[in-house]
Amino acid sequence: MLDVQNFIDFFLSAAALPFLALLAMMIIAFAAIIIFWLQSRRLKVVLEDMYARHQQLVKLVSDARSTSGSPADSDSINALSAMLIEQGKAIATLQAEIVRLADGVNQQEQISRAIEMARQGAKRAGLVEATGISAEQADAIVKFHGKNTS
Numbered sequence: 001m002l003d004v005q006n007f008i009d010f011f012l013s014a015a016a017l018p019f020l021a022l023l024a025m026m027i028i029a030f031a032a033i034i035i036f037w038l039q040s041r042r043l044k045v046v047l048e049d050m051y052a053r054h055q056q057l058v059k060l061v062s063d064a065r066s067t068s069g070s071p072a073d074s075d076s077i078n079a080l081s082a083m084l085i086e087q088g089k090a091i092a093t094l095q096a097e098i099v100r101l102a103d104g105v106n107q108q109e110q111i112s113r114a115i116e117m118a119r120q121g122a123k124r125a126g127l128v129e130a131t132g133i134s135a136e137q138a139d140a141i142v143k144f145h146g147k148n149t150s
Contacts, residue, residue, distance in 0.1 A: 033108055043098050051091055058084055118145040
């Protein structure tokens with residue numbers, strides 16, 4: 001019973017404030033990483049669906065162009081083709097942005113893993129090899145999060 005009371009007293013004291021702040025920041029960072037990862041997966045699914053529908057429209061326009069005989073239909077098909085080209089460019093831009101976001105989330109996960117390894121005593125070479133981060137990043141992590149911080 002005394003241990004529980006000491007535990008409660010510690011968390012209610014001013015000495016626990018830095019610990020609680022760090023714990024809250026870690027929980028928020030972890031939640032943000034999970035949310036970004038889930039959003040990235042959802043965006044990939046939506047983008048794949050958009051791309052498949054785009055391909056279907058391109059095929060339909062191509063088929064309509066080959067069967068069309070009147071100039072009015074040809075003008076409409078050309079306008080639709082121009083719109084599909086713009087849509088294709090927008091899809092390519094979205095794909096590039098999703099890849100960039102996914103890379104950012106992956107990099108953050110690797111940095112978090114490297115920080116945890118540094119806290120356990122890992123050195124720069126071990127961090128670089130295990131996580132793929134740069135040597136400069138590993139140096140900074142070891143300096144600020146390693147066991148031998150002064």
